[in-house]
Amino acid sequence: MQIVYAEDRLLVLRRALGNDIVDVVINASDSSVELSLDDDWLELLEPVASTGDVRVQDQQVCLGANSGLLAQRKPRQRPAGVIELMEKERKRRHNEAFASGRSEAPVRPSRIDFSITERCNVRCRHCINHSPDRVQQQTARTLSPAVLDRIREDLAHASYFGFVHGGESLTAPIFFDVLEAIRFARAGAPTVIHLLSNGMLLTPDVVERLVQAGVSSISLSIDGASPSVHDRIRVGSRLSVIEKHVEKMVELRHRHQLDLRIGLSCVVMTENQFELLQIVHLAARLGMDWVKFEELVASTEFARQWLVDPQGEETRNLVEEAVKQGRRLGLTMVDHTAPPRVWRCKLKDSPQMASFLGADQFANRSVIHPCRAAWEHVCIEPNGDVHIASFHGAVIGNVMAEPLTMLWNGSVAQSERMRSRLERICGDGPVTCLSENEII
Numbered sequence: 001m002q003i004v005y006a007e008d009r010l011l012v013l014r015r016a017l018g019n020d021i022v023d024v025v026i027n028a029s030d031s032s033v034e035l036s037l038d039d040d041w042l043e044l045l046e047p048v049a050s051t052g053d054v055r056v057q058d059q060q061v062c063l064g065a066n067s068g069l070l071a072q073r074k075p076r077q078r079p080a081g082v083i084e085l086m087e088k089e090r091k092r093r094h095n096e097a098f099a100s101g102r103s104e105a106p107v108r109p110s111r112i113d114f115s116i117t118e119r120c121n122v123r124c125r126h127c128i129n130h131s132p133d134r135v136q137q138q139t140a141r142t143l144s145p146a147v148l149d150r151i152r153e154d155l156a157h158a159s160y161f162g163f164v165h166g167g168e169s170l171t172a173p174i175f176f177d178v179l180e181a182i183r184f185a186r187a188g189a190p191t192v193i194h195l196l197s198n199g200m201l202l203t204p205d206v207v208e209r210l211v212q213a214g215v216s217s218i219s220l221s222i223d224g225a226s227p228s229v230h231d232r233i234r235v236g237s238r239l240s241v242i243e244k245h246v247e248k249m250v251e252l253r254h255r256h257q258l259d260l261r262i263g264l265s266c267v268v269m270t271e272n273q274f275e276l277l278q279i280v281h282l283a284a285r286l287g288m289d290w291v292k293f294e295e296l297v298a299s300t301e302f303a304r305q306w307l308v309d310p311q312g313e314e315t316r317n318l319v320e321e322a323v324k325q326g327r328r329l330g331l332t333m334v335d336h337t338a339p340p341r342v343w344r345c346k347l348k349d350s351p352q353m354a355s356f357l358g359a360d361q362f363a364n365r366s367v368i369h370p371c372r373a374a375w376e377h378v379c380i381e382p383n384g385d386v387h388i389a390s391f392h393g394a395v396i397g398n399v400m401a402e403p404l405t406m407l408w409n410g411s412v413a414q415s416e417r418m419r420s421r422l423e424r425i426c427g428d429g430p431v432t433c434l435s436e437n438e439i440i
Helices: 078-099 133-137 145-155 174-186 204-212 227-233 239-256 273-286 300-306 313-328 344-349 349-364 370-376 412-423
Strands: 001-006 010-017 018-027 033-036 044-050 053-057 060-063 067-074 110-114 159-161 190-199 217-221 263-268 290-294 332-336 377-380 387-388 397-398
Touching: 001 239, 010 033, 018 060, 044 053, 053 067, 053 387, 060 067, 078 370, 110 145, 145 174, 159 377, 204 239, 217 239, 227 239, 239 263, 239 273, 239 290, 273 290, 273 370, 290 313, 313 332, 344 349, 370 377, 387 412, 397 412
Parallel strands: 110 159, 110 377, 159 190, 190 217, 217 263, 263 290, 290 332
Antiparallel strands: 001 010, 010 018, 018 067, 033 060, 044 067, 053 060, 377 387, 387 397
């Protein structure tokens, strides 16, 4: 329930469950009141019941003394063709703004990453999000329906959605509400939804539901090729359970010809670096599409103890041998333990950079353009805080205080774009990484 308006003796309440929405309007005064229930997203208002003298025209309501109205609200879904035309125009305007280096963004973000919840069903000893501590201290936050309501209109303008930060998204009941909101807003237009999961809840029924909801890319976190290593690092996880889930997922994909990309993400540390070859063989045996080796972040005491030098000779040899073996087995391999700085304008001159970017894009099922992030990418925390470019980027505000459209061109966002422009390899000079007709 949300209080839309409350002043003197006039009250407007909203009750919502997904797209099932009802407004309750009460005039408890002795005089008539006129008000507008205009809403950019909820464009339809249908009276269900009333008491007293009530008149409704479109979204305008006239309430007589001591009267009330119960009205159903309905979002108006755009035809898919309209979304695609909007997308084409959005890309054109994105290109213009980026190429000119303007600090204002003329259109809404085209990429949205979510931290749906900080809760998790496992306790990873190297957790970068401190989810085990948050769960134990009962401070873990989960996205609220109110936050979702504030960004519903923005979902229509993004074509890529990532659920890659925080805890385990599948532990949050609102996760599927968010997927439904994306499906409705996108109205059948091409959309990529990428999910990072620890794999423990990915039963066949859940996978079918995810695919039906539009998820087309799943990354599983696996930090060992043997239970003795993986289960010790990721407390509460069971490698044997994850293997069975992946086998069923791959079988389901093959049987129904599903458009689903499946990969494995492994954080390299002293505890598992001697199992990297076995991890690659495990991914190939299970029928996965890609493997990514990630760098370890010193976020916990355990992580600091397990740190390896990604450029050290022993670690480098182990990673490189595993990458070569993975490629021989037909896997797309991403070495993110020591990632190169990517400049799209230099890809033709650097086969190594081009190879890394191509593999990273395959794993994320997304075109990655680091220089454009401040012009197209936002990350949303459970409480509605919005980061620009990445979850480690500046907080540009909170959607519960101001609409995303205002935050997107607020002073913090514009400052970040100016800083980003100065960090580009081309600086304030002409942008050479895209042509006038290029659609990225």
